Amino acid sequence: MTVHIPVLPANATDFELALAAVLDPHARLADAVEAIRAADHAPPVPFLPYLVWEYGLGEVSPYVPNIFALLAEGVRWQRVRSTRAAIDRALTWLGYAGTLEWQPTRRRWWNGVQLALGRFRDAEEPDLDRIEGLMGLSLPFRSDFLRGHRDYDVRAAETGWTRTSACMLSDWSGARLHAATIAPHRQNAWAPKWSFGREWLVDQAATQADLTALGVWVEPGAGSPLWSSLTVPWAGDISHWTDSADVIRRRAIATALDGRRCWVRFEDTTGIIGHARARVRAVAAAVGGEYRVAGQDWTCRTDSPTAVLVSTLTRFGDGFSAGAGRTATRMGLLFDAAPIDGLKPAIPWAGPDVLAGGLLVEDPPAPDRLVAETACAIPFGRTVREQVRFLLRL
Known part of the structure; x- marks a missing residue:
């Protein structure tokens, strides 16, 4: 209860x-x-919009879903606005953190800023929209938010700080969500790019059914370690008489698959989403190899391979159609398919109905399936590249 304190002096009259x-x-x-x-x-809930107006936080409210957090931290954010601390505080409202990188002063766009997020984004919308808005309001007015990234960061090339192509041979990786930035004071600036990457691995033994469908199955030597116990074609073979039957068998299978035309097909509950062109390589475990898969280094080997590596990297926006991203629930390998007439033979992404041919595995009583078909949960998006690898051990 408020205490009533008189303010009249002691010599006040009656x-x-x-x-x-x-x-x-x-x-x-x-x-x-x-x-x-x-x-x-x-404050009671009906008071909250008026407090937001009173504190001058109206321009921030579209990007902060939790109005209680906005009122609790908004005034502190205003006190450090246009500093790194303001950006750190604003990102915490959305459950993110990141590291800022200012462009070198030698660049024409010296006032540009990039953001390396501390984790993969939860969703493109509304998370990236909110981050763009808060970055535009938290940065100094002279600075432009150029790009955010996580796990996929390809930079523009420089050639010794020269003027070759204005010091840039290309551009940063990423895709834009909007034609213009959504920050109120950035309407004439370019929208920032977003560049994300994810990795998916299928690690399994190559089955007899899959290799038989591909025409590369070689029967084991019935327990014999001798090369003479195998029935493998000798035309073009590079085996030595000192090699064991197991080494010769793996080499014959891997050599037949190395460099073969292959696609990774993605499907959801409604049908085929699309196909991503893949690379097939015979590999063996080796320290310092070209690939890092399943926590181990692998190198391309055709003399003594132990596995076949099939890898693909989707582009930004692949699998994103009809205004919404689709989520793949199954994927597998489609060998020997080619684009239909009228399409370039080296297209990196093929829709559901633009490939002809392709080998399927007869698997009765179930319907024919793809090679190494497996369940998955891959949500495609406009700002993410999905790297999918199949490690088929021999």
């Missing part, structure tokens, strides 16, 4: 004391003043 008592509003407004004070510390 008339002044009586006049002060008559005009004192404490008796009428004490309860209302106390209610206002309580509401300021724990």
